[in-house]
Amino acid sequence: MDSNQFREVGKQMVDYIADYYDNIRQRPVMHNVSPGYLPPLLPDSAPEDPERWEDIFKDIEKVIMPGVTHWRSPRFHGYYAAGGSFPSMLGDMLCNAIGCIGFSWATSPACTELEMVTTDWLGKMLGLPEHFLHSHSGLGGGVIQSTASETVFLCVLAARNRMVARMKETDQDMNDHSVISRFVCYSSDQANSSVHRSGLLAEVRMRKLQSDDNFSLRGETLRKAIKEDKAKGLIPFFVCATLGTTGSCAFDCIKEIGPLCEKEGIWLHIDAAYAGSAFVCPEYRQHLEGVEYAETFSTNPHKWMLCNFDLSVMWIKNREYIVDAFKVDPIYLKHQNEGRVPDYRHWQIPLSRRFRALKLWFVLRCYGVKGIQQYIRTHVSLAEELEALLVKDGRFEMPVPATMALVCFRLKGTNKLSEMLHDHIMARGDIYIIPAYARAQGKDVYFMRVAMVSEHMTSADIEVTFRAIQRSADRVQERYADLPQTEKN
Ligand code: PLP
Structure with missing residues (x-):
């Protein structure tokens, strides 16, 4: 690839990435593949002859995206935020170029x-x-x-x-x-x-x-x-x-x-x-x-x-x-x-x-201290919004109050009920959250954690997340109404 082609396909890649971000809410947050999905989509060995960029580019959607969990999606609440922003990507790009x-x-x-x-x-x-x-x-x-x-x-x-x-x-x-x-x-x-x-x-x-x-x-x-x-x-x-x-x-x-x-x-x-x-x-x-x-x-x-x-x-x-x-x-x-x-x-x-300092430099300059403070405060207030919705519903309890941009919650009742709720949410796959255990007051408490991850999340996204949790809670409660509602000691 010479610099002329790089100019051309580089711009195409930037467009692809910008579209990916603009339309990410339309992609299911969870991948939809089973282990071993990828090798059958590719040849057994590397190509002998150079391939055309157009063919390689097409494979991004065909081969890669089906097996991607979309960490940048506002429906992704797992782990903790996987930071990222356009200025940071530009920093990495320049870092790779300088090499x-x-x-x-x-x-x-x-x-x-x-x-x-x-x-x-x-x-x-x-x-x-x-x-x-x-x-x-x-x-x-x-x-x-x-x-x-x-x-x-x-x-x-x-x-x-x-x-x-x-x-x-x-x-x-x-x-x-x-x-x-x-x-x-x-x-x-x-x-x-x-x-x-x-x-x-x-x-x-x-x-x-x-x-x-x-x-x-x-x-x-x-x-x-x-x-x-x-x-x-x-x-x-x-x-x-x-x-x-x-x-x-x-x-x-x-x-x-x-x-x-x-x-x-x-x-x-x-x-x-x-x-x-x-x-x-x-x-x-x-x-x-x-x-x-x-x-x-x-x-x-x-x-x-x-x-x-x-x-x-x-x-x-x-x-x-x-x-x-x-x-x-x-x-x-x-x-x-x-x-x-x-x-x-x-x-x-x-x-x-x-x-790596390039990307930190770009981020600190593009956002400034005030921009970063605003980003943090927005995530914290979105977490508080979600917590308020869960409290209002009446079926959930918080093992700890929402802290920073993390909401921990469980269904009132046994650990088993909350485990089933988590399984149901993940099987539906419209939002992504992970569970945790902690020992509190002598008991192991199972709960789920919802982290604010995406840079561009809004209150409307929180509403979507909350409705997904509610729908799964409805199904779990209907299906498992006979289960004990309190933990046996
Ligand atoms: N420490 C804490 C408190 C974390 O939450 C994590 C990951 O989530 C880590 C350490 C590990 O971070 P890293 O992946 O940078 O090693």
Whole structure:
């Protein structure tokens, strides 16, 4: 493909994408295929000869779209928002065009320096402490990672390393392996699965602590766990607190957890993958009280800040714990300005990295702080509208009040009834929602969660979602009228 053809078909693709967005409400949100649907639609091996673009283009609708779940649809309410916007797509387009691999400053200074500027902009927008900014005189700064999962894994490794180094200060001959086998980390039982997985990958114990009735991890619970574990000879070294849990958007109490971590020399990481974006609105910043105790903080603009995947930002108070701890510096990666600016390869697990700051820069400039605040506030008020409709119906209950842009609800009665409601909704396929379980007041409570995902959702879309839930509830109640209405103890 030469640049002339690229101009032509590129415009066709932009039109296709714009139409996709304009007409997305007409597509069923759920794919309509079974496992193995795709291979029969394609040849067994790659074509020997070049194919015509027109033929390839036609296959998008024929082969790909039937197997797509439309995450951009206002009928999609699963998981959390998969961020995206036209300015972000343009940023990715330019990133792909430039195609630099910014593992060091020298490989493309703009790639590193725009990342420093935009992570500082974002840190300021969210009201994070100054020690997380590159522009501050300390050792802190922000970096774009692929995912929040990768960040938490990196932080566990850094914290493990820091604890080993500290212990070595008093015992030079210490056997690292036998000491690490006594290491223990903590998170709440509501933390994202990636936190538990980081413990597995780093080969350290990860204890899930019971959250309170609001699904929040409290200082007292952590204090008791640390005491118990120390009495057993274990060594607490890492806590992952969540601001906006995956299940119900609960907030761990970092103002209680932070001082404890400081006292015990424990690394506090804050995972604000979803809800972190809301701190752009000052009215949500009460949840940040205690953030100054965190060594690291991460949030995903690729969730709720209009950036396309992948764009997860991690801020660190003291970069040396990551940058120096895992340094491998062969001659072919060195450059003359080393030490004067970050070489971001030292701040992450992979070597190579894309110019992702472009899309963050485009988004922050195209929307401005006010535009992003408005986007967040609109989603929050749409969640409140849905919650009000569900309450008014009378058949539903909320295990927790709508929080940020997430509504959690269930049919009054047994878990089984709500499970059947979810099955019915998903079988109909006109909206997409996912279930969650939480332990509340000694019981496992099954509920469904409705996240506001699409950038362009309106009250009319909320009405459609609500009617779909109502219709399914009617059918489930008719069909299963004989089922017990209360849980057996
Ligand atoms: N942390 C929380 C609270 C989440 O809700 C999620 C995903 O929804 C993650 C971490 C994982 O994020 P990522 O896919 O960026 O690893």
